Amino acid sequence: MGFEIIQPGLLSTLQDEGRYGYRKYGVISSGPMDHFAHRSANILVGNSAGACALEMTLLGPSMLAKEDMIAALCGAETDAELDGIRVPMWRPFVIPKGSKLNVHYAVKGCRAYLAVSGGFKALPIMGSQSTYLRAGLGGYKGRALQAGDRLGVCEPQRLSTSEGFKRFQGEVSTYIRPHYEDNPILRVVWGNEAAHFTAESRSRFAEQSFRVTPQSDRMGYRLAGSQLNPVDGLAQGMVSEAVTPGTIQVPSSGQLILLMADCQTTGGYPRIAHVITADLPLAAQVKPGGTLRFRAISHQEAQEQLLRQAMNLRLLEVGVQARVRNQHG
Amino acid sequence: MTPFGYECRPLGDSGLVIQLGTSIEVSLLKQIRQLAVYLEKNRFEGFIELITAYTTITIFYDSMLVYSYNLAQNARGKARRNGITNSLLPYDIVLQHIETLMAQYVQQENESQMSELGNIVDIPVCYGGCYGPDLPDVAAYHQVSPEEIVRLHTSSVYPVYMIGFAPGFPYLGGLSERLATPRKSEPRTKIPAGSVGIGGAQTGIYPLETPGGWNLIGCTPLALFRPDAHPPSLLEAGDRVRFVSIPSEQFEQLRERKQDDGL
Numbered sequence: 001m002g003f004e005i006i007q008p009g010l011l012s013t014l015q016d017e018g019r020y021g022y023r024k025y026g027v028i029s030s031g032p033m034d035h036f037a038h039r040s041a042n043i044l045v046g047n048s049a050g051a052c053a054l055e056m057t058l059l060g061p062s063m064l065a066k067e068d069m070i071a072a073l074c075g076a077e078t079d080a081e082l083d084g085i086r087v088p089m090w091r092p093f094v095i096p097k098g099s100k101l102n103v104h105y106a107v108k109g110c111r112a113y114l115a116v117s118g119g120f121k122a123l124p125i126m127g128s129q130s131t132y133l134r135a136g137l138g139g140y141k142g143r144a145l146q147a148g149d150r151l152g153v154c155e156p157q158r159l160s161t162s163e164g165f166k167r168f169q170g171e172v173s174t175y176i177r178p179h180y181e182d183n184p185i186l187r188v189v190w191g192n193e194a195a196h197f198t199a200e201s202r203s204r205f206a207e208q209s210f211r212v213t214p215q216s217d218r219m220g221y222r223l224a225g226s227q228l229n230p231v232d233g234l235a236q237g238m239v240s241e242a243v244t245p246g247t248i249q250v251p252s253s254g255q256l257i258l259l260m261a262d263c264q265t266t267g268g269y270p271r272i273a274h275v276i277t278a279d280l281p282l283a284a285q286v287k288p289g290g291t292l293r294f295r296a297i298s299h300q301e302a303q304e305q306l307l308r309q310a311m312n313l314r315l316l317e318v319g320v321q322a323r324v325r326n327q328h329g
Numbered sequence: 330m331t332p333f334g335y336e337c338r339p340l341g342d343s344g345l346v347i348q349l350g351t352s353i354e355v356s357l358l359k360q361i362r363q364l365a366v367y368l369e370k371n372r373f374e375g376f377i378e379l380i381t382a383y384t385t386i387t388i389f390y391d392s393m394l395v396y397s398y399n400l401a402q403n404a405r406g407k408a409r410r411n412g413i414t415n416s417l418l419p420y421d422i423v424l425q426h427i428e429t430l431m432a433q434y435v436q437q438e439n440e441s442q443m444s445e446l447g448n449i450v451d452i453p454v455c456y457g458g459c460y461g462p463d464l465p466d467v468a469a470y471h472q473v474s475p476e477e478i479v480r481l482h483t484s485s486v487y488p489v490y491m492i493g494f495a496p497g498f499p500y501l502g503g504l505s506e507r508l509a510t511p512r513k514s515e516p517r518t519k520i521p522a523g524s525v526g527i528g529g530a531q532t533g534i535y536p537l538e539t540p541g542g543w544n545l546i547g548c549t550p551l552a553l554f555r556p557d558a559h560p561p562s563l564l565e566a567g568d569r570v571r572f573v574s575i576p577s578e579q580f581e582q583l584r585e586r587k588q589d590d591g592l
Contacts, residue, residue: 023389024380187344239353242380242387244341266382274341302342303392303418310393
């Protein structure tokens with residue numbers, strides 16, 4: 001049941017909201033690069049926001065549906081089509097049994113998320129279905145999809161509302177979506193080691209563009225740009241401490257590393273800043289070759305943005321549920 | 330950094346770092362491990378997980394859960410009693426949780442370290458009346474009954490930090506805030522030996538007749554200073570004192586016995 005994978009795409013992995021509770025054992029959180037698109041897709045098909053969905057990078061898969069499903073596609077703009085008919089994004093749609101979904105390329109952005117009602121089947125490892133690629137754990141056999149794979153789908157929680165999904169009008173408002181751009185400005189808060197950089201370095205950090213090099217992946221983006229160096233002995237490295245997705249490290253080369261979903265749990269490089277959680281989805285949608293800029297905001301504002309985004313998603317959830325129930329009658 | 334001196338700072342917008350030391354050392358490792366165990370056992374609403382590093386413990390929390398739970402608590406009036414108001418952002422709420430937990434942890438650590446100190450010495454005390462002429466004033470100052478003052482005074486164990494001021498005079502720690510009473514504005518010229526007093530945040534026992542400004546709440550028939558004994562002081566630094574309330578008949582009995590000892 002579920003899907004048969006015909007072409008797997010460039011890097012397609014199953015991800016739920018992430019693996020939490022095991023950081024102290026060095027186990028990373030993984031999960032979606034763009035948590036906003038991931039959660040939206042799940043909400044649109046009536047799943048809990050953190051359910052297991054498919055993250056598709058740059059070139060998406062083509063897959064054969066073995067059963068009727070309600071699905072949603074969010075994130076990077078794709079030319080996805082179902083048996084030749086263009087698939088709408090940011091709203092639920094029906095995948096009939098026997099049809100072929102072809103996701104194609106990400107026209108704008110980098111990562112798209114396919115959620116199906118009920119969620120994809122994957123054995124939880126340490127409480128999560130997310131794929132930990134480096135360790136070969138979780139998701140679909142601990143790896144990206146390959147041709148011939150069979151993706152199972154769980155029974156939807158609320159079968160009775162499937163009619164409501166089928167007749168769903170409207171899409172996720174652009175008002176609440178992150179301001180996705182090819183070359184976004186990412187808001188950051190200063191890191192603990194920012195004070196060890198000269199004022200001039202910090203200015204350059206906040207003004208100049210940095211290019212996402214091809215040596216960028218789910219673990220982190222290696223950025224090329226203005227070289228930044230700490231002013232004192234911190235160049236030799238500091239005592240290792242916790243890092244998170246969004247942390248921007250400055251190794252002795254002076255070239256920045258923006259840590260992402262599959263990053264390590266601790267690091268010893270100076271941390272000049274952290275991309276705010278609310279803007280991580282923007283970072284996730286930048287392709288290699290794209291550029292980033294950074295803008296420092298206060299810790300307070302960063303929290304406010306995070307809360308606002310979380311509340312918007314909660315409102316989306318309530319709105320979708322209400323609309324689905326209404327249309328069901 | 331002193332033991333249990335610590336500083337908190339944010340990690341990005343969804344973490345809190347507790348800085349406990351500045352260099353890699355084994356004693357800090359032990360402290361960090363113990364504290365981590367304590368924090369994991371006492372999770373606040375919204376706590377996700379923590380990790381430890383050489384000199385830090387980092388707390389990861391769910392901002393939305395922390396924020397909305399605090400709002401709900403505030404609506405029920407509980408948070409106001411705990412000192413948390415609804416205008417706080419998640420980091421500030423978590424910081425307050427951590428500060429509360431750290432204070433509790435330090436207290437627990439103190440108590441367990443106390444138990445590793447020296448002997449518990451029970452000091453019988455007759456409270457009030459002619460034995461403790463300032464007991465009514467202390468009670469009035471704290472707006473409780475004299476019996477409550479006695480109950481509070483006898484329900485703690487007091488570590489002896491040092492002996493000084495007069496032979497055998499113990500400086501005791503651990504006086505409850507609810508007993509601390511400012512010294513008398515006019516010190517007495519004569520305080521009977523054995524008087525148990527409260528001066529500010531301290532409590533102690535006068536071993537000899539001396540002038541003094543403490544509030545006298547009771548008297549012990551025991552001799553704290555015995556010139557012929559080895560050691561000459563009943564108490565030593567590191568001992569722990571417990572006060573036991575006795576009636577005046579028993580006081581006179583014990584005092585007679587003391588006089589029979591030729592002291």
